[in-house]
Amino acid sequence: MSVIETYKPQRPRLLFFHFLIGGMVLVLAAGLAYRQLLRAGAYGERERLQNQRRVLVPGPRGNIYDRHGRLLVGNRSRFAVTLYLDELRREFRTEYIETVRHYRESEAEGDIARSDRPSPGQLEQIARAHVVQRYLDQINRLLGRDEKVDLRELNRHFQQQLLLPYILLDDLKPEEFARLIERLPVESPLQVYTSSIRFYPYGSAAAHTLGYIGTSEEISVEDLPGEDLKTYSFKGTVGRDGLELRFDSLLQGKTGGAIYRVDPAGFRVNEPKEKRAPVQGHNLYTSLDIDLQLAAERQMQEIGDFKGAAVALDVRTGEVLVLASKPGYDLNAFSPRLSAAAAEDINAREAWTNRAIGGVYPPGSTFKLVTTLAGLRSGRLTSDATPADCDGTMRIGGRTFYCDNGRGHHGIIALREAIAQSCDIFFYTCGLQIGPDLIAAEARRFHLDQPTGIDLPHEVRRMLIADPEWKKRTTGDPWFAGDTANMAIGQGFMGVTPLGMACFVASLARGETTTKPTLVHDPERLPQHTEPIGLAPGQYAAILDGMEGCTTRGTAKILATNFLRIPGLRVAGKTGTAQVGPQNAIINIAWFVCFAPIDDPQIAVAVAIEGDTPGESFGGGRYAAPVTQAVLKTWFEKSQHAGASAARLTAN
Amino acid sequence: MPSKRFDQAKPFVVLGIVVLTWILIPVAVKSFLRAGFYELQAPIQVTASYARDLQEYWAERTHSNKELMEAGRELRHVYAGYEFQAQQVEALRAEIARLEQLLRLPSNPHYRFEPARVAQRDFSGWWQKLVIRKGANYGIPAGAPVVYSGGVVGRVRAVHAYTADVDFVTSPSVRLAATIENDSRPVSYQGGDNPPLAPARGIVEFVPPDIFTSAKDPKRLVTSGLGGMFPPGLTIGYITRLEASTDGLFKSGEVALDPRLSELTEVTVLVPLNPE
Numbered sequence: 046m047s048v049i050e051t052y053k054p055q056r057p058r059l060l061f062f063h064f065l066i067g068g069m070v071l072v073l074a075a076g077l078a079y080r081q082l083l084r085a086g087a088y089g090e091r092e093r094l095q096n097q098r099r100v101l102v103p104g105p106r107g108n109i110y111d112r113h114g115r116l117l118v119g120n121r122s123r124f125a126v127t128l129y130l131d132e133l134r135r136e137f138r139t140e141y142i143e144t145v146r147h148y149r150e151s152e153a154e155g156d157i158a159r160s161d162r163p164s165p166g167q168l169e170q171i172a173r174a175h176v177v178q179r180y181l182d183q184i185n186r187l188l189g190r191d192e193k194v195d196l197r198e199l200n201r202h203f204q205q206q207l208l209l210p211y212i213l214l215d216d217l218k219p220e221e222f223a224r225l226i227e228r229l230p231v232e233s234p235l236q237v238y239t240s241s242i243r244f245y246p247y248g249s250a251a252a253h254t255l256g257y258i259g260t261s262e263e264i265s266v267e268d269l270p271g272e273d274l275k276t277y278s279f280k281g282t283v284g285r286d287g288l289e290l291r292f293d294s295l296l297q298g299k300t301g302g303a304i305y306r307v308d309p310a311g312f313r314v315n316e317p318k319e320k321r322a323p324v325q326g327h328n329l330y331t332s333l334d335i336d337l338q339l340a341a342e343r344q345m346q347e348i349g350d351f352k353g354a355a356v357a358l359d360v361r362t363g364e365v366l367v368l369a370s371k372p373g374y375d376l377n378a379f380s381p382r383l384s385a386a387a388a389e390d391i392n393a394r395e396a397w398t399n400r401a402i403g404g405v406y407p408p409g410s411t412f413k414l415v416t417t418l419a420g421l422r423s424g425r426l427t428s429d430a431t432p433a434d435c436d437g438t439m440r441i442g443g444r445t446f447y448c449d450n451g452r453g454h455h456g457i458i459a460l461r462e463a464i465a466q467s468c469d470i471f472f473y474t475c476g477l478q479i480g481p482d483l484i485a486a487e488a489r490r491f492h493l494d495q496p497t498g499i500d501l502p503h504e505v506r507r508m509l510i511a512d513p514e515w516k517k518r519t520t521g522d523p524w525f526a527g528d529t530a531n532m533a534i535g536q537g538f539m540g541v542t543p544l545g546m547a548c549f550v551a552s553l554a555r556g557e558t559t560t561k562p563t564l565v566h567d568p569e570r571l572p573q574h575t576e577p578i579g580l581a582p583g584q585y586a587a588i589l590d591g592m593e594g595c596t597t598r599g600t601a602k603i604l605a606t607n608f609l610r611i612p613g614l615r616v617a618g619k620t621g622t623a624q625v626g627p628q629n630a631i632i633n634i635a636w637f638v639c640f641a642p643i644d645d646p647q648i649a650v651a652v653a654i655e656g657d658t659p660g661e662s663f664g665g666g667r668y669a670a671p672v673t674q675a676v677l678k679t680w681f682e683k684s685q686h687a688g689a690s691a692a693r694l695t696a697n
Numbered sequence: 698m699p700s701k702r703f704d705q706a707k708p709f710v711v712l713g714i715v716v717l718t719w720i721l722i723p724v725a726v727k728s729f730l731r732a733g734f735y736e737l738q739a740p741i742q743v744t745a746s747y748a749r750d751l752q753e754y755w756a757e758r759t760h761s762n763k764e765l766m767e768a769g770r771e772l773r774h775v776y777a778g779y780e781f782q783a784q785q786v787e788a789l790r791a792e793i794a795r796l797e798q799l800l801r802l803p804s805n806p807h808y809r810f811e812p813a814r815v816a817q818r819d820f821s822g823w824w825q826k827l828v829i830r831k832g833a834n835y836g837i838p839a840g841a842p843v844v845y846s847g848g849v850v851g852r853v854r855a856v857h858a859y860t861a862d863v864d865f866v867t868s869p870s871v872r873l874a875a876t877i878e879n880d881s882r883p884v885s886y887q888g889g890d891n892p893p894l895a896p897a898r899g900i901v902e903f904v905p906p907d908i909f910t911s912a913k914d915p916k917r918l919v920t921s922g923l924g925g926m927f928p929p930g931l932t933i934g935y936i937t938r939l940e941a942s943t944d945g946l947f948k949s950g951e952v953a954l955d956p957r958l959s960e961l962t963e964v965t966v967l968v969p970l971n972p973e
Binding site for chain 1: 869870871872873874882883885887903921923924925926927942943944945946947
């Protein structure tokens with residue numbers, strides 16, 4: 046009988062163990078099922094979080110153009126040579142072993158004491174630095190440089206940004222880039238890396254308006270998977286001032302990135318699982334005309350080293366053609382980052398302020414236009430009346446007020462000539478007849494007491510149009526007749542911005558009360574239509590006559606000289622000189638506001654230049670009008686050229 | 698039974714021993730063996746190349762006298778053209794020397810021209826290469842540029858005693874600093890993924906966005922000379938297509954390479970006279 050035949054499977058004593066083993070198998074199977082079926086998702090998720098990393102690359106910002114499509118702010122490529130540390134794991138290990146061996150041999154030979162031997166962590170850092178320096182030496186040989194590895198930066202990068210390429214040399218010259226492209230093997234861990242930095246073809250032109258950017262640790266990510274993964278990110282950019290800040294969300298590029306598998310030590314394994322290229326942000330077409338902007342800034346530079354601002358608007362649409370502020374700064378100094386010395390220089394020159402929207406000055410005699418409007422609309426002034434006989438002085442409330450623009454006597458003078466010659470005595474008299482409340486109300490009707498709402502950050506809100514109630518509330522003092530006289534000529538408790546005055550004169554040019562300025566160019570933009578100015582045609586014509594007289598025979602007659610005259614262009618303007626500062630250090634502000642052509646107004650300009658010497662004569666005709674002339678001349682030449690081109694096209 | 702099992706396992710044991718031995722052999726020995734293998738193989742390639750030359754020679758001998766006379770006449774015309782060009786080159790050289798002297802400029806780096814017959818063209822692999830019939834015996838260094846009448850052929854990758862391997866310009870392992878004709882900004886050229894029998898193509902990258910091209914009006918891509926290996930002005934190919942990258946910084950595109958590259962029989966190695 047064989048052994049198999051004697052086997053009895055139903056032996057009762059074994060039955061217990063069969064159940065026991067069966068039960069244990071069931072427990073194992075249940076455990077396996079629990080792990081593999083019920084917990085599979087959770088484990089998969091944990092595995093994903095543990096072995097996947099996300100790398101984010103910000104998209105370049107969009108470009109900024111002027112109204113004719115000329116690049117004002119773009120992106121410049123920046124070449125760097127980088128080392129992918131995660132491809133050097135084996136080299137790091139080999140070097141570590143070599144380093145340890147070297148120290149052991151040195152100890153054995155008595156060169157160093159055992160206590161001087163670095164810790165394993167330090168040895169790893171030393172080994173890594175040796176390997177990276179070897180690669181850097183390779184670059185040094187190719188480029189003829191002598192660069193050294195920054196150990197602290199290398200360790201920081203290794204600990205925090207292992208998946209990102211380590212930048213060995215930045216901002217390579219084109220020749221260096223070319224040399225490395227040709228000399229570095231394609232499969233080398235050394236690669237040429239490109240990124241973008243802001244580039245400003247016109248340097249300091251419109252610097253305050255365009256603004257600048259700074260780096261940002263945070264970059265926005267849209268619909269890129271893996272938000273729960275550990276993420277490494279290249280630095281992004283964020284607008285800090287000007288249009289860069291105001292339109293930051295539009296200009297921001299779309300972030301790209303990739304998801305990599307990594308091993309337990311964090312080194313990359315294989316090609317990325319998912320990859321998306323960064324996309325450049327949207328472009329912005331501004332209303333600025335860079336030719337006009339350059340003309341204004343060049344002329345502001347030529348008249349001297351003064352602070353000031355110039356604004357030019359398209360009368361019909363309110364689009365800003367020029368927004369210049371001096372002193373300025375070179376925007377290229379901000380790329381890639383502003384040095385401490387450059388920042389100190391900007392501070393010292395007080396160049397951070399955009400004086401076109403942040404400089405608050407008394408409007409001086411340019412305000413006489415508001416006084417005129419208040420008088421004509423209230424009926425307390427007529428266009429032909431001669432309320433004053435200017436002999437150079439006038440006693441008001443026990444104080445003597447002077448006619449600053451007389452150089453003698455204007456004599457009996459009417460409105461047209463009073464505007465042209467800017468006769469203070471005429472407007473003192475008118476102001477007293479009209480009263481402060483009506484003048485203030487007229488100024489507020491043109492929104493001179495409010496921000497314009499231009500699409501720029503940091504527009505001031507502290508402009509001021511005072512009235513008796515304001516003075517009582519603020520100082521507790523009553524309003525005197527002298528305050529009214531001051532107010533009538535734009536002095537005293539008044540503060541407006543150059544942009545506000547540009548909007549005022551543009552409104553006046555259209556015969557309306559409001560101009561909403563914008564820096565965004567829209568070729569289809571419709572002309573603005575707001576509340577009518579409320580003057581009879583004769584009254585309006587008298588103001589225009591006076592303003593034209595200002596530029597032909599009056600306080601801005603410099604514009605009629607052969608040197609500055611623009612043949613074929615009739616300009617309606619008004620000069621102003623305002624005083625600011627304490628009694629012993631009064632500084633003059635030279636103003637000039639205008640629009641042109643008189644019969645079909647298209648461009649309005651306001652210029653304010655700050656004097657730098659207390660007590661120095663500083664008239665708007667001498668300092669501000671030439672800046673305006675430079676803008677108008679460029680504008681007129683361009684208009685003529687465009688008109689000729691259009692005529693040629695039509696003829697063809 | 699056990700002896701039978703061992704017999705069955707014998708091949709695996711032997712394979713294991715061979716693998717283990719190979720792993721344990723020092724790297725220097727391995728390198729020597731590898732180099733020795735190349736040197737052993739080289740005469741076969743060279744002999745095959747000579748045999749092809751001989752075959753061509755006898756094929757030429759079958760032509761009639763009339764055909765040979767016509768070919769000779771055409772050659773005379775070509776020769777006359779070349780003679781004229783040679784005179785122009787001499788005149789230009791003299792002019793360059795005069796200008797260099799006048800401006801006190803250092804002379805351009807010079808090369809020694811080493812013509813070499815092609816022993817083998819290998820376009821089958823992922824990387825594409827030529828084997829030329831000259832090597833260390835003619836002082837050819839690794840990395841030396843290789844050119845032909847139409848422009849760039851490639852770069853010497855490895856030098857053996859009597860032959861040298863040339864990485865072909867179509868190979869993805871070749872990357873050159875190039876410029877687009879009439880533009881001084883450097884761009885990058887790299888060989889593309891070229892399947893056998895397809896027209897050879899390369900890739901151009903880092904092209905400035907203001908460069909435009911099309912298949913009808915291709916732009917000539919030439920060596921920049923900035924990389925320090927190739928002299929400037931050698932034709933690499935023609936850019937037939939450019940696309941802007943999504944980040945708006947550069948364009949990249951395709952470079953059509955000369956079809957004659959696949960039929961090369963003779964090339965010239967530019968051996969730098971003053972290597973860095």
